[in-house]
Amino acid sequence: MMLNGKRIVLGVTGGIAAYKAALLVRLLVKSGAEVKVVMTRAAHDFVTPLTLGTLSKNPVLTEFVSQADGSWNNHVELGLWADLIVIAPATAHTLAQLAHGQCDNLLLAVCLSARCPLMVAPAMDVDMYRHAATQSNLQILRSRGTLIVPPGTGELASGLSGEGRLAEPEDIVQAIAATFAQAQRLNGKHILVTAGPTYEAIDPVRFIGNHSTGKMGFALAETLAARGAEVTLVTGPVALHTQHPRITRINITSAQEMYNAATAAFDHCHAAILSAAVADFRPQNPAGNKIKKEKGGLQQITLEETPDTLAELGRRKKNTQVLAGFALETDNEEANAQSKLERKNLDFIVLNSLRHEGAGFGKDTNRITLLTREGKTLKFELKSKSEVAADIADYLQTILK
Numbered sequence: 001m002m003l004n005g006k007r008i009v010l011g012v013t014g015g016i017a018a019y020k021a022a023l024l025v026r027l028l029v030k031s032g033a034e035v036k037v038v039m040t041r042a043a044h045d046f047v048t049p050l051t052l053g054t055l056s057k058n059p060v061l062t063e064f065v066s067q068a069d070g071s072w073n074n075h076v077e078l079g080l081w082a083d084l085i086v087i088a089p090a091t092a093h094t095l096a097q098l099a100h101g102q103c104d105n106l107l108l109a110v111c112l113s114a115r116c117p118l119m120v121a122p123a124m125d126v127d128m129y130r131h132a133a134t135q136s137n138l139q140i141l142r143s144r145g146t147l148i149v150p151p152g153t154g155e156l157a158s159g160l161s162g163e164g165r166l167a168e169p170e171d172i173v174q175a176i177a178a179t180f181a182q183a184q185r186l187n188g189k190h191i192l193v194t195a196g197p198t199y200e201a202i203d204p205v206r207f208i209g210n211h212s213t214g215k216m217g218f219a220l221a222e223t224l225a226a227r228g229a230e231v232t233l234v235t236g237p238v239a240l241h242t243q244h245p246r247i248t249r250i251n252i253t254s255a256q257e258m259y260n261a262a263t264a265a266f267d268h269c270h271a272a273i274l275s276a277a278v279a280d281f282r283p284q285n286p287a288g289n290k291i292k293k294e295k296g297g298l299q300q301i302t303l304e305e306t307p308d309t310l311a312e313l314g315r316r317k318k319n320t321q322v323l324a325g326f327a328l329e330t331d332n333e334e335a336n337a338q339s340k341l342e343r344k345n346l347d348f349i350v351l352n353s354l355r356h357e358g359a360g361f362g363k364d365t366n367r368i369t370l371l372t373r374e375g376k377t378l379k380f381e382l383k384s385k386s387e388v389a390a391d392i393a394d395y396l397q398t399i400l401k
């Protein structure tokens with residue numbers, strides 16, 4: 001059976017499509033899943049807990065404290081129990097709350113406590129769905145890696161016709177099965193990722209750095225870990241947190257430290273994707289004390305080259321290992337990236353262009369072109385960095401031995 005032994009929390013929120021949740025529970029149970037249903041209070045107006053409880057063979061939860069016996073419905077336990085949470089139907093209100101981390105009911109608290117994938121199947125009237133607020137909430141969720149099963153088009157409860165119908169329960173089950181299938185694709189693989197900027201000291205207080213925020217590399221690390229890989233993430237100074245327990249994070253500051261950490265980890269890795277924006281040069285002799293302001297200015301800072309981690313990994317690479325780098329070019333983009341790929345002995349290179357609006361440093365979106373060793377060019381649309389990470393992971397999976 002497709003979902004044998006999978007533990008699924010089904011969230012049901014208050015919309016007319018809640019009646020379809022009964023069918024969804026049936027299909028999930030028939031596919032072998034263990035299902036626990038959490039309803040919002042509003043959902044009770046549309047479908048009874050008795051129906052969903054009987055079909056799921058588990059008590060249906062709504063409140064933090066059970067009214068029957070005063071016992072505590074532990075949201076943390078439930079969040080950690082789940083292999084996947086799916087909210088179907090997800091109302092505009094619940095999407096808004098999820099997007100902003102609100103937590104005034106049990107379902108939202110379970111979502112905040114969980115480490116597993118979250119999937120939402122929106123259902124609402126066409127104008128509510130198209131509203132800029134709803135679309136921007138969906139975008140926030142998508143960029144955070146939430147899986148979205150898009151609504152269908154057709155007749156709606158309001159009498160209007162358009163987008164907003166809950167996806168068919170069969171399609172939601174298919175999407176869940178596909179997510180689990182993908183989650184295991186990188187099981188047993190160890191992958192090195194570098195991210196963020198490096199800081200090269202001028203004196204004890206100042207440094208040469210760059211605008212990298214690490215978002216792309218962190219999105220990659222999360223995506224690869226979610227697909228089953230053990231990830232070693234070597235990162236420069238950034239303001240980001242890792243979430244997945246299979247990510248081991250190593251914090252470094254300078255290009256030299258990045259080189260040391262990455263070369264030490266690479267040997268036992270099946271693949272490495274270097275997305276860090278490493279400084280190419282560093283002050284040759286950083287001052288031991290803070291440089292004082294002097295009339296006439298500071299005459300010069302002599303710079304020397306930093307070690308190139310990517311090039312070194314390219315030299316060490318065994319033919320069972322996959323190595324990928326990033327390139328940020330301003331002119332002759334593809335030709336430059338292709339020659340970087342060859343020079344550094346890479347399997348593929350991810351080109352991001354500073355020319356495209358929405359792509360680059362600090363943004364939540366990126367637009368990439370992937371160039372392969374065989375000379376293939378794959379161009380992608382502007383997407384959230386977590387969707388870009390999924391595209392990169394998809395390609396990596398096709399060439400990993």
Ligand code: CTP
Pocket residue numbers: 194255274275276277278279280306307308309310311324325326327328340
């Ligand atoms: N990189 C690295 N170590 C360095 C410099 C770069 O690992 N000291 C990696 C980056 O993480 C990225 C790729 O190399 O994957 C980017 O290369 P870039 O700095 O653009 O390459 P260069 O060879 O320095 O090319 P250019 O001639 O354009 O400066």
